[in-house]
Amino acid sequence: MEFSIISEMFEMMEKTTKRIELTNILVELLKKTPKKIIPNVVYLLQGIIRPNFEGVELGIAEKLAIRAISKSAGLPIKKIEDDYRDGGDLGLTASNILKIKTQTTFTAEKITVERVYETLFKIAKLEGKGSQDLKMKYISSLLNDATPLEAKFVIKILLGTLRLGIAENTVMDALAIAFTGKKENRVQIENAYNVSSDLGKVSLIVATDGIDEIKKFKISLFSPIRPMLADRVQSEKDVIKKMPEQFVAEYKLDGERVQIHKQSDKIVLFSRRLENITQYYPDIVERIGKTLNVNEGVFEAEIVPINENTGEFLPFQELMHRRRKYKLDKAVSQYPITVNFFDVLYYDKKDCLNLECSERRKILEQIVHEDNFSKLVPMLFVKNENEVEDFLENSINAGCEGLMLKDPSAPYRAGMRGSNWLKLKREYRNELGDSLDLIVIGAYFGRGRRTGLYGTLLLATYNPEKDNFPSICKVGTGFTDESLDQLYQILSNKVTLKKNPRIVSEMEADIWFEPELVLEIVASEITLSPIHKTGLDLIRKSSGFALRFPKFTGKIRYEKAVEDASTGEEVFALYKRQSKINHEKWAFFREKYDIN
Numbered sequence: 001m002e003f004s005i006i007s008e009m010f011e012m013m014e015k016t017t018k019r020i021e022l023t024n025i026l027v028e029l030l031k032k033t034p035k036k037i038i039p040n041v042v043y044l045l046q047g048i049i050r051p052n053f054e055g056v057e058l059g060i061a062e063k064l065a066i067r068a069i070s071k072s073a074g075l076p077i078k079k080i081e082d083d084y085r086d087g088g089d090l091g092l093t094a095s096n097i098l099k100i101k102t103q104t105t106f107t108a109e110k111i112t113v114e115r116v117y118e119t120l121f122k123i124a125k126l127e128g129k130g131s132q133d134l135k136m137k138y139i140s141s142l143l144n145d146a147t148p149l150e151a152k153f154v155i156k157i158l159l160g161t162l163r164l165g166i167a168e169n170t171v172m173d174a175l176a177i178a179f180t181g182k183k184e185n186r187v188q189i190e191n192a193y194n195v196s197s198d199l200g201k202v203s204l205i206v207a208t209d210g211i212d213e214i215k216k217f218k219i220s221l222f223s224p225i226r227p228m229l230a231d232r233v234q235s236e237k238d239v240i241k242k243m244p245e246q247f248v249a250e251y252k253l254d255g256e257r258v259q260i261h262k263q264s265d266k267i268v269l270f271s272r273r274l275e276n277i278t279q280y281y282p283d284i285v286e287r288i289g290k291t292l293n294v295n296e297g298v299f300e301a302e303i304v305p306i307n308e309n310t311g312e313f314l315p316f317q318e319l320m321h322r323r324r325k326y327k328l329d330k331a332v333s334q335y336p337i338t339v340n341f342f343d344v345l346y347y348d349k350k351d352c353l354n355l356e357c358s359e360r361r362k363i364l365e366q367i368v369h370e371d372n373f374s375k376l377v378p379m380l381f382v383k384n385e386n387e388v389e390d391f392l393e394n395s396i397n398a399g400c401e402g403l404m405l406k407d408p409s410a411p412y413r414a415g416m417r418g419s420n421w422l423k424l425k426r427e428y429r430n431e432l433g434d435s436l437d438l439i440v441i442g443a444y445f446g447r448g449r450r451t452g453l454y455g456t457l458l459l460a461t462y463n464p465e466k467d468n469f470p471s472i473c474k475v476g477t478g479f480t481d482e483s484l485d486q487l488y489q490i491l492s493n494k495v496t497l498k499k500n501p502r503i504v505s506e507m508e509a510d511i512w513f514e515p516e517l518v519l520e521i522v523a524s525e526i527t528l529s530p531i532h533k534t535g536l537d538l539i540r541k542s543s544g545f546a547l548r549f550p551k552f553t554g555k556i557r558y559e560k561a562v563e564d565a566s567t568g569e570e571v572f573a574l575y576k577r578q579s580k581i582n583h584e585k586w587a588f589f590r591e592k593y594d595i596n
């Protein structure tokens with residue numbers, strides 16, 4: 001299939017934000033695509049080449065892409081950089097530059113989707129000495145045969161900046177319409193996607209075998225299941241309102257969520273974002289098998305660092321030592337962990353997703369042999385506010401974040417956030433009642449002790465409708481010397497020449513980053529701001545929300561993608577709550593002091 005077909009459709013998709021139009025273009029594209037390359041096209045649409053959990057990343061740096069464009073065009077690097085600086089989009093630059101070239105030369109061969117995909121795959125697999133030069137050669141050889149429009153999209157895919165605004169749901173709608181003729185069949189497709197996290201694989205089955213095969217779709221080991229998520233509640237009272245008469249309460253441990261896949265001796269671990277994190281936990285790989293009384297299984301657990309002498313839970317941050325690859329051995333021995341099981345999704349050929357929550361817990365209790373490494377999350381059946389409160393108190397005293405409340409009769413709803421699971425956290429953590437997960441978009445150089453580091457960071461929320469990052473505050477407190485160092489190291493790899501066009505901010509930062517890193521922030525209050533862009537116009541025209549006295553909690557939320565960060569809507573909800581509280585306080589004073 002000619003790559004020009006895809007690039008022309010990508011161009012059309014870029015120009016529209018209307019979901020119906022996007023779906024129609026997608027349907028047309030899928031129908032034109034030969035069946036065997038449908039998965040490849042579905043991955044490319046998402047700007048990836050394999051499902052995320054396989055960790056096949058293109059990871060091309062802007063500099064390398066600039067060198068490749070310069071080589072293909074026979075123009076100096078400086079010229080490419082200048083065009084990029086003016087336009088802010090390297091894909092467009094490639095297209096502009098190649099337009100000049102194609103006026104004078106004749107492109108020999110038409111590039112195909114198959115060739116582009118294979119080349120991207122080869123590039124992703126290259127590593128080690130000399131790999132940069134080889135990558136550059138592959139890219140420029142593609143660009144040599146590409147039209148300007150094709151070059152634009154090749155570069156965008158390579159850099160990971162292809163943003164067609166297509167949500168997974170839209171792709172699933174299009175698959176349902178294109179291959180089954182009915183949009184309603186999206187539900188079955190979605191179920192299959194939720195248990196495999198691989199839209200490519202699902203699309204191939206829909207396209208070749210139809211919806212009946214999709215209905216039979218099963219969990220496969222080592223293909224992660226999308227996690228079930230919880231709704232937030234503010235009080236014990238809210239819990240009682242939303243739960244049935246008797247329900248499950250479990251400690252909400254504060255660690256890293258892990259999905260453990262086991263088949264005989266083989267163990268693979270996936271994070272909440274479904275990335276393969278097996279490499280960081282050699283101790284789990286070595287020890288967990290012995291504590292699980294089954295040949296095969298998929299389990300969910302929370303990894304929590306502990307003090308080995310006292311058995312106490314330690315702060316979540318201790319796990320981050322494991323992310324420093326070169327010191328992993330040391331981290332494993334210095335920062336021991338426990339694995340705390342809270343769900344079983346599959347074991348020995350039995351799918352557990354449709355079993356009731358309390359049934360799954362019973363099975364889990366039979367499978368997990370507890371020792372000082374593997375544990376079951378403490379659980380209790382409760383009925384009323386007092387019981388919830390008592391158990392919450394115990395959980396906080398044990399160093400946990402709060403409680404998870406679960407409807408005992410509910411199945412495991414993969415990929416869904418809903419009220420079958422509720423999370424209740426202790427409110428004293430900060431005056432807003434909850435922390436926010438914010439994205440680092442820029443920084444200001446430090447002074448004094450912070451010279452040579454980023455002293456203050458500029459943060460943003462995520463806007464899912466516009467798929468961009470409006471700013472919300474600057475944060476300069478809550479950092480230790482160690483966290484400043486660590487953040488510097490992480491963020492230095494994310495510096496961009498220009499502000500990413502998806503960042504919405506009037507602030508001028510000293511340096512801009514690729515929006516990729518999420519930090520946990522607390523604050524004393526949400527205020528209205530003429531400068532920040534989160535929730536713009538929601539309360540007052542030309543005003544957004546800002547945080548007053550924001551503070552970094554010390555938690556880098558590696559397990560969250562930027563799309564999981566707090567949104568303007570969430571800030572709005574906290575703002576309304578805060579105003580309600582202020583309003584109540586004011587009413588109280590008015591009554592007490594007889595003020596009119």
Ligand code: ATP
Nearest residue numbers: 228229230250251252253256257302342377404423
């Ligand atoms: P948070 O920001 O509170 O960690 P989240 O967005 O990561 O939330 P939620 O579904 O809102 O995910 O909260 C559930 C999270 O709490 C899980 O992802 C898991 O990491 C953790 N957790 C701790 N203990 C439990 C438990 N007993 N059952 C389920 N999840 C638990």
